[in-house]
Amino acid sequence: MVSTMRCSKNIAERVLALIAGALLAGCGAIAQQTPGTLAVRDARVDVAGDAATLDLGLDCRLSGPMQDALDHGIPITLRVDLRAGSWAHANAAVKRIELRYFPLSRRYQLHDLDVAEVRSYATPGYLVAALGSLRLGLPKAFASLPPSTPLQVSARIDPSALPGALRLPALFEPAWRLASADFAWTPAAR
Numbered sequence: 001m002v003s004t005m006r007c008s009k010n011i012a013e014r015v016l017a018l019i020a021g022a023l024l025a026g027c028g029a030i031a032q033q034t035p036g037t038l039a040v041r042d043a044r045v046d047v048a049g050d051a052a053t054l055d056l057g058l059d060c061r062l063s064g065p066m067q068d069a070l071d072h073g074i075p076i077t078l079r080v081d082l083r084a085g086s087w088a089h090a091n092a093a094v095k096r097i098e099l100r101y102f103p104l105s106r107r108y109q110l111h112d113l114d115v116a117e118v119r120s121y122a123t124p125g126y127l128v129a130a131l132g133s134l135r136l137g138l139p140k141a142f143a144s145l146p147p148s149t150p151l152q153v154s155a156r157i158d159p160s161a162l163p164g165a166l167r168l169p170a171l172f173e174p175a176w177r178l179a180s181a182d183f184a185w186t187p188a189a190r
Helices: 002-032 064-071 124-130 164-172
Strands: 037-048 051-061 076-084 091-102 107-112 118-121 134-138 151-157 183-185
Touching (some): 051 076, 064 076, 064 091, 091 134, 107 134
Antiparallel strands (some): 076 091, 107 118
């Protein structure tokens, strides 16, 4: 009986050691993953009559896991938030941009999800470079803003647009973190 207890104790210790080793290896792999980078290079709101557009330049570098997901046909959606005015009385607009790869045609696409505009590219480098010159339509409220209204824009990955299996990693793994700092500009620069 004592021998059986020692044997099961040894097995339990080995199983716990294997689990601990796997967890440590997983934590090491997460710590080694480098997040991508996303920054707002420049932004401007153009008004023509009662229409307003956001000219936006993003500098983007996808992490390895994001690029792998994209290369396997999983769309990556970026959310762009534009705010005008103070926090208490802000006009806001949310724009969504989808990056996608179609393996059969071997084409990368950039799709403004609010309009039917889709641009197609041959390489992922061209796709990411296209984020440097976006032109996004805005609600009519932005066309009637006073010229002295402060504006602020930011961009980030939208984890809710990912398939279910990738939503949890997008929330916790550093390689799935992709967000810009807020970019504010003065009315004189607008």
